[in-house]
Amino acid sequence: MNNNPISKFEDLIKKDYSNIAGIAIIKNEHLIYEKYFDGYTKEDGLHIASVTKSITSALIGIAIDKGYIKNIEQKVLEFFPDYTVKRGEKTIQNITIKNLMTMTAPYKYKSEPYTKIYTSDDWVKATLDLLGGKGGIGVFKYTTVGTHILSGVLANATGQSVIAFATENLFKPLGINAPNHVFIQNKEDYLAFLKDKYVTGWIVDPTGINTAGWGLTLTPRDMAKIGQLYLSGGVRNGNQILSSKWIEESTKEKSRWGELSYGYLWWIVDDCYAALGDGGNVIFINPKKEMVVAIASRFMPRAKDRIELIRKHIMPLFG
Incomplete structure (x- = not known):
């Protein structure tokens, strides 16, 4: 029997969480644990699914910090002057x-029309066409x-x-290699991106978005670097990459789903907060313990x- 707590933890991962490819843990700004499974290495990227949303949140914050966006209360259609609203x-x-940031916008669909959007020529326009309808603004709809x-x-x-x-204002300052564009033409490409063992890049729509x-x-x-940026109040190597005010606001309750x-x-998870993606992708931030789990x-x-x-x-073992 192996009584080493770390070995027992890694055995648990292999047994009960077999799709985990890698874990990185930072405490007090130091990488204290890093382990890869199933043949992956520290160089291998993975599709982080909805964790992408939280990175988009950081980019919106940076755009506000730099004055490209006035504030979060700006109307969405101000940014699409050529869009024609239906009668x-x-x-x-x-x-x-x-x-959009708090998931309190209404849409004209019951279940998400992925295929309809991702086979269209312009994903932004196709999504704007679904925005609004009879639902009320302010009701949570993920x-x-x-x-x-x-x-x-x-x-x-x-x-x-x-x-x-993102490369200029987030990835480069954090020492993250900028991803390449990845185009998906059909359902097969989409499923391959989700299921292939090794994938790289960032999906882009036909208009380059x-x-x-x-x-x-x-x-x-x-992922851990992004978590640490939030934990450090937006500062990395003495540079303010993202305002601490934005981080504070982003990680306070703004809406609820049950x-x-x-x-x-x-x-928001009790006194912690997290970016969560399908399949078990996570950036988990515990401010009290000064810990990031990716x-x-x-x-x-x-x-x-x-x-x-x-x-x-993880918290009892490394916290």
Whole structure:
């Protein structure tokens, strides 16, 4: 029997969380644990799914810091002057960036029309066409396709591609290798991106707009660096990359989904907060313990709860 607590923890990962590819843990600004599974190495990126949303949140914050966006209360349609609103459609005109960031914008669909959006020629326009309708503004409705509008806002506000803006203002200052564009032409490409063992890049729509709700690949170390940036109040190597005020606001409850609290594209978990992605991708930040836990996982439907893993096993072992 192996009584080494770390070995027991790693055995647990292999047994009960077999789709985990890598874990990186930072405490007091030092990388205290890093481990890769299933043949992955620290150089291998993975599709981080909806963790992409929280990175989009950081980019919106940077765009506000730099004056490209006035504030979060700006109406979404201000950024799309060429968009024609359909007759009788009034709700869309009142939807703000804040509504998109807090998942409190209404949409004209019951379940997310991924195929319809991702086979269209212009994903932002296709999503704007679904924004509004009869639902009330302010009611929580979690959406991945809807978040894509924020990438359109970023591109139009900054005059740069999302990837160029992110590289210059977030990835490069954090020492993260900038991803390449990845185009998906059909359902097969989409499924391959989700399921292939080794994927790199950032999905981009036919007009050159990067996805905001999914589609970015990062390594666990990259994810941990973003978590540490938030923990450090937006400062890295003495440079203010993101304002501490934005971080504070982003990680306070702004809306609710049942018992779950939501900030600006970040989940609030008790006195901690997290970026959560399908399959078990996580950037978990515990301010009291000054800890960041980054977990990258391969795509898997109904993956076992990572928050439970962090709370029950990681915090007692490394905290």
